[in-house]
Amino acid sequence: MSKILYAFDDNKNTNYKYNISEDTIIYHFSINASSNVEINLIKSGITLYYYYGNINYDNNTFKIKVNHLKNNTHSELFNHGVNVFNNSLNYYVDGVVLKECSKCICNQENQIINIRNGKSTICPNLLIDNFDVDSNHSAYIGSFRDDILFYMMSRGISRQVAIRLLLYGFLVNGNDDNASKFDKFINEINNI
Amino acid sequence: MMEINNLDVKIKDSEKMILNNFSLKINDGEVHAIMGPNGAGKSTLSKTIMGHYKYEICNGNIIFDGNDVSKLDVSERAKNGIFLCMQDPTVIEGVSNSEFLRTARAECSGEKVNLYSFIKDMETFTKRLSLDNNMLHRSLNFGFSGGEKKKNEILQMLFLKPKFIILDELDSGLDVDSLKIVCENINEYLKENPNVSVLIITHYTRVLEYIRPDYVHVLSNGKIQKTGGYDLALKIEKSGYSMLGNDANE
Incomplete structure (x- = not known):
């Protein structure tokens, strides 16, 4: 059973630092805020899942750095943001594996x-100093794909409702039960 | 009734015409099949009827139940009762099948979907299609096999109750047993709804063995070159499109 942690930023910039010594899932929801997150994986064999959902209206930056400090540590980051207006949203996502840490898994997915017409940037960095690491990263900036909207609309769902459904799924990231603890975040999705 | 009149269709931002002066009339309750060589325009036709963003109608119109649907957006066409069973259904992460279906039904009917009747319907349809009921809680088509995706299309069809069904390459990705199950469900639906008409787009006669067409058309160079009955499909399967002359064999 993993430990579950929550973070919620509501129009307030916040710094977080975690030293993780057991399997952990972190749900981080953010409304119009910059955040700086540093995570140290300090015990061998542990796994971290990090889900970040972010609604952005002004110029903001999200920085997250995951340091793999022990062997066999595993991190999976899912960072999803929606940039609503014509402002800038920047993600800096670093996965760090030290030379002395072997057999680590370090993955990140950013969208x-x-x-x-906002200006969004994603810098997905994997700073790997060991040869036996399993690591992947991806980054996507854009709108919802036309083929997805076509499919949904072909079942009678209007464009507006289709986008709302997609936004919800994207920001909640399949974690409905956990997101529902933050009514303000869910309501904000409906206001986009 | 579906009437396609003198349709010229090209790919958007391109001069390439795919359908040229294409016409077809499908009466209520009729099953039509369109066959044709690769690149003949079969999938373009199905997507154009549904209002796909990549295609532009230059001339002609599509009249469904007396209304010109060619100017309507995709969701309005679906609300009018047109359903496209896609060749390669789209994967949508984060939106569950259950949420998708309930939203679609509510949008089509304008009424909120009763949760109890939804659950009962889904129990019935998933059983009929030999689908795992848990698929309803998974993201739409995410991690589905080719067969599950096609069955999910038919589940959507059964639930949304369309009046005009387009089956685009139904047999692709389906094994023989799954094809049989899917076709039996479509036949059952047609039996329960005798006014529903079907347009089958296919390369092979396999699907036509289960869903017998009233008419078979051969499409080539963007227009219908020949029309016949099921026997025409059998002839094509046996001898290829070359038997129809150069016009039908690009």
Whole structure:
């Protein structure tokens, strides 16, 4: 059973530092805020899942750095943001594996959906100093794909409702039960 | 009734015409099949009827139940009762099948979906299609096999109750047993709804063995070159499109 931690930023910039020594899932929801997150994986064999959902209206930056400090540590980051207006949203996502840490898994998946013409940036960095690491990263910036909207609309769902469904799924990241603890975040999705 | 009149269709932002002066009339309750060589325009036709964003109608119109649907957006066409069973259904992460279906039904009917009747319907349909009921809680088509995706299309069809069904390459990705199950469900639906008409887009006669067409058309160079009955499909399967002359064999 993994330990579950929550973070919620509501229009307030916040710094977080975690020293993780057991399997952990962190749900981080954010409304219009910059955040700086540093995570140290300090015990062998542990796994971290990090889910970040972010609604952005002004110029903001999300920085997260995961340091693999022990052997066999595993991190999976899922960072999803929606940039609503014509402002900038920047993600700096670092996965660090030290030379003395072997057999680590270090993965990250980053996506920002621009609703209008915002300037969004994702810098997915994997700083790997060991030869036996399993590591992947991905980054997508853009709008929801036309083929997805076509499929949904072909079942009678209007464009507006289809986008709302997609936004919810994207920001909640399959974690409905956990996101529902943050009513304000869910309500904000409906206001986008 | 579906009437396609003198349709010229090209790919958007391109001069390439795919359908040229294409016409077809499908009466209520009729099953039509369109066969044709690769690149003949079969999938373009199915997507154009549904209003796909990649295609542009230059001339002609599509009249369904007396209304010109060619100017309507995709969701309005679906609300009018047109359903496209896609060749390669789209994967949508984060949106569950259950949420998707309930939203679609609510949008089509304008009424909130009763949860109890939804659960009962899903129990019935998943059983009929030999689908695992848990698929309803999974993301739409995410991690589904080719067969599960096609069965999910038919589940959506059974639930949304369309009046005009387009089956685009139904047999692709389906093994023989799954094809049989899927076709039996479509036949059952047609039996329960005798006014529903079907347009089958296919390369092979396999699907036509289960869903017998009233008419078979051969599409080539963007227009219908020949029309016949099921026997025409059998002839094509046996001898290829070359038997129809150069026009039908690009």
